[in-house]
Amino acid sequence: MTPNNIFNEILSFQSVKLTMKQERIVQAAIQLFAEKGYSNTSTAEIAKVAEASEASIFKKYGSKEKLLLSIIVPSLKEFFPTMADEVIGPISEANSTFEGFLAAFLKNRSEMVIANKEIFQVIVKELIYKEDLKNELTPYIFEAAASRLARVIDLYKERGELIDIPTHKILKSLLTFIGGFFTSHFVLLNNESVAEEVIEDAVRFIMHGIGIKTTSMN
Template sequence: MSKKSLLDEMIAQTTLSKKKTDKQQKIAETAVKMFAEKGYANTSTSEIAKEAGVAEGTIFRHYGTKDNLLLAVILPFIKESLPSMAENVFKEVYSEDKSFEEFLRAFIKNRRSFISQNQELFKVIVKELLYSDELKEELLPFFSEIVLNRFLMMINHYKSRGEIVELPSEKILKLMFTVIVGYFVSDFVLTPKPSAYHPEEDIENVVRFIMNGIRKES
């Protein structure tokens, strides 16, 4: 994945859709461009409608809310791009000579940087996952297949090297992601940033907390 934000990557993707009407296509393309230029929170549906040359009611009729408009664009992009994104992330953070602790630290740093670039999108997706059973049914199994299964392979690999305790890999994965996702949600959704903030220290605390629970004693 490049250093561009997800919205930047999605601008080109919206032009490839074949499942929208002309008006929906224009709305989607305009929304993504304005979200990327002005920020999601700073872009109103009335501004999108004006730029797209449609009535604001047309947006509400097709999408209901601005959040739904964003999700309607981002979900197809995630489904198409997630496999290659996951492959690139694991290439960036894993190498044969790394310990599991080093791999875990590199993964958390990598994903924290990514979420920081896409904080507004992350907030919307987290909020919708909490309240939308339909979104959970659509997105979570796909995420599990692409990302979590790969993590299970990594856990089994490091267990075979004697670095992780002999607990069921699924339980280790659940505990790890509870801590990691909880850290990201707390840091980017729930907690306002203090003036003097050092994420490196927090990352080390998260890594230490996880490793103290799953490191195999010599």
């Protein structure tokens, strides 16, 4: 079975409405995977928490791995592509400065991640491990998020708001920091919210760093 067929199969799980039992199974799996990791969670435990039988898991999902993917894959489309078309576009149009865009973007995505924090934790924790999964999903993530952010960067660069260095370099620094930001807040520290001030601090750091401003003209 090719990767594409696998993806379509996984996505088909959500197309038919889930029964109550199936919903309980998915919720139990999300909770346990986020808490203890995929490998340390047995199907027996998932069934117990969901108050269902183990066989029900396999009837619907076929394997433990597909249950994991049925959680991860559809959510990626929520974390990232939605981010591209429905988030990045409107946010950048509504903000005249890159600084404003950045603050709105970080706030918007933070709220999104917090609302789906356990799923986000599962994705981060498992993506680090699973080489195959990583290799299959990163091109997708890159296309969905990075390439659109690059366009926004180009836009504001033309307006003279951003430094004149290659866009890929700006993007790389930006993604490194944002990745660190989300990972530290929502995976390591497991925060429930992000204060306005924290976002302001992050934006200031991204825009101006920690050095004093030198008086140079452009």
